[in-house]
Amino acid sequence: MTGDQRSLALLLFGVFVVATLTITAWAGRRRHGSPEEFYTGGRLFSPMENGFAIAGDYMSAASFLGISGLIALFGYDGVLYCVGFFVAWLVVLLVVAELVRNCGRFTLADVLAARMRERRVRIAAGISSVTVCVLYLVAQMVGAGSLVALLIGETGGRARAWTVIGVGTLMVVFVALGGMRATTWIQIVKAVLLMGGATALTALVLIRFRGDLDALLSTAAHNSGHGADFLAPGLKYGGDWTARLDFISLGLALVLGTAGLPHILSRFYTVPTARAARRSVIWSIGLIGGFYLMTIVLGFGAAAVLGTDAVRTSSAAGNTAVPLLALDLGGGAGSTGGTVLFAVVAAIAFATILAVVAGITLASSASVAHDLYGSLRRRAGCTPRGEVVVARIAAVGIGVAAIGLGLLADDLNVAFLVGLAFAAAASANLPVLLYSLFWRRFTARGAVWSVYGGLLPAVVLVVLSPVVSGGPDAIFSGVDFHLFPLQNPGLVSVPLGFLAGWLGTVTGPAPADVPGHAAQHAETEVRALTGAGAA
């Protein structure tokens, strides 16, 4: 990267930071400090606004740069990967969004606690929500460090460390001062920038190939050095059977995990009704689907225009495929157009990281304050306003922890963390959510079993997996205690989460013996499907 590109990219970063801080200040004016305002932004966003914000929350830099890079390096296997991220939204639309909006107030645990009315259920759900958020957050922070360093051309450890600290500080400021309102607007702005950038680049790729997708694909296959194999599955996930099972495990985690991500669920509370929640998911499905389709064009475009070898030389993981493609499409290195496009792409990636980490920090601070602190300290007299103060402090604490973990994990290969966060969400959060919304017999005992029965296997299996020990790329490469062959635990832990919930319920006392069980189920169903008495 030349000096011009770097200074322009830094200038655009600066503009975005100033804009987001302005949004935060604007959102923080006339602040009341009520939980409704801090956690949900007052529940008055329109479906379109929320749809953009959901898309902004979901489409991470890993999607923008990572997936297109994966396609540029491995062709079709990158497409296989992104389909899971997209199809998952059908689970959200069909069985989660409306019912969660009707039954809950601020967090995932609210939905469960509303039916079970037991503190241990809320605590279990709070613990699993915070775990999922922290896993996802650390992945994003480490990714941010290496990505920004790569984009501005400073590969030294110092630039990475300062990026992690800077991103962490900014996200804490957004969340602690602006709450949900500021976070939502930052996500909306980011989604517009990301969609705009992706659309412009896709248009330039299509113009380059005169709209002929056939020519684009055959050029990509030719320039990749793999020929027709590039357009078929198998280059990345087609190794031995362990690697293949690993991908099936990841696919399962992706498609079921999205509906259990706390930062996605909390977005449904920002609109007034379940109908608005449905319409916001429809908006986000349109945006996310369009975005992934463009990502596919950009990935094959990078392979066709630059060649796979050039992409791999620049970054082994392929993360610079899109920025390099932008440079070429704008007129090549040294040209004004290329410089501007490269800097714009770098700035969009930076905006993307900031918006995503702010959303996760907000969701985890809500879980800490509302689910964990709230249920442990209620007896001592915790007011709603006091809870918001705790949530702001929690945001600072989570930010500091994320910065610390991000700096510690700086050199480690943490790409598996995103898959792990999805697997934990699919194993611990989704089974309990579906059981309590749809299963009449389900009990509090089953809920607790379901959460821990999904969360513990997911975490333990990863500790025993080859990503932690035993291989040259492992976190502890010196020792070998890996007993579980797969990198992603989803294939085992998701069924275990469902099984544990079922076992915990059927081995407990029969619901007929528990007073009010049938009435609580009836109340949950009526609330879920009609919205009666919804917050």
Add this chain to the structure above:
Amino acid sequence: MDMHNARDTGAARREDPWYDALASGWGETDGTAEGPPRARPPAAQAVYTEVHASAAFQEVRRRYRRFVFPAAAAFLIWYLAYVVAAITAPQLMARPVVGTLNVAMAAGLGQFATTFLLTWAYARHARLRRDRVALELRWVTQEMTRRHGR
């Protein structure tokens, strides 16, 4: 209509035992195993049980489940079949269809197409077959709860 509805929610919320149970008295349940649920006004719960048993609610519930369960099963099976086929039978997936378009690419685009299609079908089903009845039930339930609350 929406405005009216929103105001109604606000008014009902203050008298809603569910809301209170969450907002204040929640921590009063101790965490011991299978403790008795917190005492709640039986009248409010009776309202929900009554609405739950009503023909109108059972119809909404049936319509929702009859669309969602088969649809969810269908797309999950279709997605898993796609992933398993790509992983276990790459030769089959590499077969050309038209030009550079092979089975794998067609199936991948098919996943996008079915997702968009099912989204549209679900939205249409919910709008035409559920929304109106659900809104009426919400209104009725809140009216009944309020009367019992007094």
